[in-house]
Each structure stands twice: as C-alpha cells, then as structure tokens.
Amino acid sequence: MARTRSRTMERVGKERTEGFFLRSLPYLIAILLVLAIEFLYFGTGLPLTMVMFMVVAILAMLLFLVKPYLTIIALFAIKPVLDIMWSVDVGGWKGTYIMGALGPLLWAFGMLYYKISPLGFRMGRTMIFWGLCTLIPLILAPFLQGFIDGFWTGLYFWMRFVNGWGFFFLLPFLVKNRKEFNWFIYAWLASTLVPGFLGLYYLVTNNPAGFQITAGWWRIAGPYHDAAAFMTEITPALPIMLYLASGARRWWKKGIWIVLTGLWLILVFNAYTRAWWIATAIVLLIWSLARLWQPLLLALAGALYKWPVIWKRFTTAGVEELESTYALGGRVGLWEDFWRSFKESAILDKLLGRWAAAKGWEGMLDFHSQYLMTIANLGIIGLVGLLSIMVGFLYHLLRDLADPSWRREALLGLSVLTMVIVLSASGKLLMVPNNQWFFFGFMGLIINTDIEHHET
Secondary structure, three states: OOOOOOOOOOOOOOOOOOOHHHHHHHHHHHHHHHHHHHHHHHHHHOOHHHHHHHHHHHHHHHHHHHOHHHHHHHHHHHHHHHHHHOOOEEOOEEHHHHHHHHHHHHHHHHHHHOOOOHHHOOOHHHHHHHHHHOOHHHHHHHHHHOHHHHHHHHHHHHHHHHOOOOHHHHHHHHOOOHHHHHHHHHHHHHHOHHHHHHHHHHHHHOOHHHEEEEOOEEEEOOOOOOHHHHHHHHOOHHHHHHHHHHHOOOHHHHHHHHHHHHHHHHHHHHHOOHHHHHHHHHHHHHHHOOOOOHHHHHHHHHHHHOHHHHHHHHHOOOHHHOOOOOOOOOHHHHHHHHHHHHHHOOHHHHHHOHHHOOOOOOOOOOOOOHHHHHHHHHHHHHHHHHHHHHHHHHHHHHHHOOOHHHHHHHHHHHHHHHHHHHHHHOOOHHHOHHHHHHHHHHHHHHHHOOOOOOOO
16 A cells, blocks of 8 residues: 655655755845844854854755755754764754754754745644644743843744754655655664764773763763663664564574664663663564564563562652652652642643643752653643644554554654653653654654555
C-alpha cells in the first residue's frame, strides 16, 4: 500500500519560474534592513552575543537557501558536539542558547519561504492547537512582569516550548525520496558518535572528569554537565540502531548494529538514570515483538548479572522511600510542591498556568517533569495540547503498523514516542531543543512523509 501524495503540498523539487537570486532577494533585503536598524539603534554598543547570533543566523539562512535539507540535518548532527561547550557564555548568554535558537529560526524561515500550510498535514490541526498553547507565556507574561521584562521572560519560555514545532511540517515537505529520509536517520545517528565515544573513553579510563557523583553513585556524564544531559545526547542512537538492525539483510550487518547496541546499553547502565533504564527496556521489548530479540537478550543477561546494583539504585531513595521528599533524586518533594501550588491556585491559573497570576504559582518553577512543567506554564489547556500530540501520533502509528511495507518505520516511531512519554515523566525532556527536534522531526516524517512505502 503506497501513501497518497498530497496535492496541496508544493514540492521543493518542482521547477520554479523565477531564478534563485530573485527568490532570495526579498529575504536578503530583510536581513540587511534588520542589520541596519540594529546598528543605528545600538551603534557600536551592540551586545557581542547579539552580534554572534546575527552572524550565525544569517549564515544559516543563506546556507538554507542553497541546500535547505542538508542545512537542517547538519544542524542536527553538529548540535550535540557544540553542547560540549555548555559552560561557555558570552556576555552572560550561553553559546548553546545561540545554537538552540537556530532551530526555530530555520523552520520558521523555511515555512514562510515555501509557504507551507500546516493544514495540509496529518495532525496539522493538533499541532496548530499546541502551537497556540505555547503562546500563553508570551501573551500573559508582559501583563505580569511589565512589558519589557515580561516580554523577554515570555519569549524565553515560548521558545523553550515551541523550539521544534515547525520541523514537524518542514521536514516531510523537504524530503522527496527514501534517500533523503535515510539522511535524516543517519544524521541523528552521527550526532551520537562523539558523545558516545567520549562516554566510552571516560568509562574505560575511569577519568573522574567524565563522571557525576550523586549520593555515592559514579554516573557517566561524559563532557556534559550531568548524566541526564549525556543520555539526552546519545538517546537517538538506540531506536535508530534497532531500526537498522531489523532491516539488515546480511547477518554481519545485523551483528554490527547489535554489538553497537550492546555498547549503548553499557553506557546507559553506567549513567544510572532510572527513567532511561525503564524506557530502554520497553523499547527493546517493542523490537523483540518484531523478531529482533537479540538486543533484549543482551539487556536481560546484563540485568541479571548486575541485578543487585540495579535493585539498589531503584530502592535507595527510590521506590521503597516514596514517602520521603528526597525520593527519586528529590523529585517527590518537587512534585509535592507542585500539587500544593496547584491546589492553592485559582481556576484561571489552573487553566492557563502561572502566567495568569490570579493566585499561587510563586517563583520560577522547575518540577523535573515535562507534564508538570507544562501545567505550570501552559495550564491544563497546554497539557491537553501535549497529550493530544502523543495520542494522535500513537493513533497514526498503530494504523501504519498494519502496512507491511511501512511497519519498521512505524516501530521506529513507536520507539521514539515511548522514550518521550517515559522520559517526560521525571525530566524536562522537551524543554531541551535537541529532544524537540528529534521528536517532532521523526513524528512529521513518519506520518507525513511523501515517499512511497515500498521505496528503498
């Protein structure tokens, strides 16, 4: 069964009547005008961070005009390497913020440039609803904190929640064939190489610089600020390697992916991140049902060998001490704070989040849960928007599982969705740009890609 091509989606590969220069000219003029206004307003006192962002942004847009799809997947591939410099800041702003802002800049620029309508996509209306939900801080914060301060605060939170939204639409629009579909997959796999190799290096050498010590646990963090950040950088490798192993026709190719999956499992074990352990187990079980059972057996053998350590990790300040505010790394205490604030807040705060400022929700809230962070900042309406995305994605994946020529891709999407659902429970997963790009990019490509299912 082949997927029907959408007649409403203008393909990038079609011939255009105007030349490249004429198509680019309006955008180049706009960029020059922005630069002129910035120079006239700020003069030579323009903040260095702003200058850096403008230079990088202009280069990124120019590259996009020449090679749109390659520019985007290059950003995906290089972002985890640049994240190693997470402690570097210029003028009070982290360099990682500059790179994080490039994602929405590119998808917004691309959607405007190609005149992409969200209504021409599966789940388009659901994504529009979520996009409107993310505007809540941007609209309400200026009334709460004063226009200037509130605007910047609202802009910050809006950017955190909407960071990967447009990749859901832009990526399937740009992808024209199976080869480009595979480029997306290999770009994310390539993004995990440097973090993965560095993690193995620190693990083999026992260099203390590559570990985070938490309550006596030596957790592999690589060059990043903690173990959870390290796992974020290498997470895409697991579903992708399982996907590639399931499609390998030669035994030695499948063997390579299984061995690499085994090395990944060693890293996730030594990160001692319980949420990743649970998500990994579910993903391996999903692929075992598709007759890729070797990685699950590897994980089971390792789990039996290390069971005393695993049990201790789950029970020490964990499942046996849930009544303690220190349980689950202090998360139980944070969740109790959330529930207390939520109960005391007014109806408007419950619906729209703390930016409504009717009553409660004091301070800058960090509840170490994507779901609670969403309620706190976007209200129950925002949580409904987020859950609608997950349920809608699951619905389309279950439908696609019935198509033998697209079943592996559906399982890949199911693996990604599983990791997002589980990891969002005890962490701010989608507040990290990389994770949003990964999630929304895969979701858009798997349920909206325009290529034929049987194409190889």
